[in-house]
Amino acid sequence: MSQILDEVLAANAHYQASFGDKGSLAAPPARHFAILTCMDARLDPAKYAGLAEGDAHVIRNAGGRASDDAIRSLVISYKLLGTKEWFVIHHTDCGMQSFTDAILRDLLAQSLETAVVDADGWHDVGQGPGSTEANYLSFLPIKDLVSSVVEDVQRIRRHPLVPATIPVYGYIYDVKSGQLLEVPTATAAGRAAN
Amino acid sequence: MSQILDEVLAANAHYQASFGDKGSLAAPPARHFAILTCMDARLDPAKYAGLAEGDAHVIRNAGGRASDDAIRSLVISYKLLGTKEWFVIHHTDCGMQSFTDAILRDLLAQSLETAVVDADGWHDVGQGPGSTEANYLSFLPIKDLVSSVVEDVQRIRRHPLVPATIPVYGYIYDVKSGQLLEVPTATAAGRAAN
Incomplete structure (x- = not known):
């Protein structure tokens, strides 16, 4: 067995031992929001955005891009599981900027x-x-971080399966400081605000 | 401003204040592995698998499915950022089983x-x-949890951009207990073991 597999299962046993009453949590996110962010190992959305188990959907892929699959997940998040606000969070020093x-x-x-x-x-x-x-x-590489956030927020807002009323916020996470930096997007309160 | 946005930014300020030396972490995952799992709010992969910031890539979508976009992310994870082992982790009581x-x-x-x-x-x-x-x-719904893990592990292993040497482990996370349950897949040590 691999060392990583050993370590993951040992960590999981430790987590189970302190699981408490989390088994009673319901599937719909208690705080009714979703975060789309990058798979980057340095990012822990639960920590950088203050999520406890049960709070929010977290969608992650290379870059945190608004791919068709991310939109599939967001549509399920809203239509079936009742989230009401979405964040798109890219980050500094992203590997997607390197190719x-x-x-x-x-x-x-x-x-x-x-x-x-x-x-x-x-x-x-x-x-x-x-x-x-x-x-x-x-592979959806990123040329310019601010542009990638703006484009992804806009792609989500314009998608025909996304209601106009959902606010979509754009942010960049700074891997040097842990800070979330707002990216101004044209209609941060959702298309309904136009 | 929305209450959720207020809360997220307040939590982020708290995280920054205790950020320590995490600004020096490098982009390639220090522990050289990646987890593909569901966006479900009850799952915290960093907690259930014991990840610190910098350790591993985490890819999440509705169901933790091996979509084309998840494979895009895994290929980048291996080819450019050097992960060597991958986990596919679905979970009990998944919303994807309900439609x-x-x-x-x-x-x-x-x-x-x-x-x-x-x-x-x-x-x-x-x-x-x-x-x-x-x-x-x-929308990649799930009929049977074990089958969905097996099919997704196999889809990844068979993908023409995935080297035969990468072990891909299949697990189901039990939302009632926090436990990771192994799903036997035909070639858990990767196609090289065939």
Whole structure:
């Protein structure tokens, strides 16, 4: 068994031992909101936004992007589980700022193994074969952090399955300080405020 | 300003005040693994799996499903940020078990507002208009929890951009006890073990 698996299961046993009455929590988020943020290991949304178990939906992917799948999750969050406000939270020093689709497709075409990065950019060091499958998808890299938040908030607001009344807030999390910095978006109170 | 926004920003100020030296953490996960799990509010992966900031990637969506977007995130996690083991963790009492694509499409066609559920199932109570846009996408509902974990682990293992050497572990989190329950999958040590 892997050391990581051992450690995760040991931590889980510890968590169970102090689980208390959390088994009685209901599925709908008690505080009726959802956060869409990045998978980055440095981010702990429960800590940086003050969530206890049962409080809020947390959706995470590479970049915290408003992908079709994130919107699938948000629609379920609102339509079936009653959240009423949503946050889009990207962060400084995001790995998604370090590449383009062309760069990642090229790396994956060379090998599937982990690449290395230096001042000259990314280099593939793995043994092939790679795959050209990445040519058929976008990895949603980020060129400019503020723009990515604004675009993602707007994409969510404009989605035909998203009601106009849901406020969608845009923020950037600063990994150096832990601070949430507001990103002005045109209609922070939702499209209804237009 | 909304009460939730007030509360989140107050919690964030508290987090910043005790941020310590976390600003020096690097982007690549220190413990080289990733967890794909559900957005459900009752789940706190950092707590149930013992993660500190900087340890591991956490990807979350409705159901913890191995959607194309989750795989996008996992490929970035491995290829650019060096994770070496992945967990797929669904959970008991998942909202994704309570509907089908047909049910959710019908609800959304009636209105975009939050529906209600009772012993007879889901009922739309909102004011229209709804949208037929949902007919063009799948919400990835779950019929059987064990099958959903097995299928998602297998989908990840078989993906052409995923190296055969990555172990992918399948688990179900019990929301009543906090326990992680292993789901036997055919090749838990990765395709390389076949």
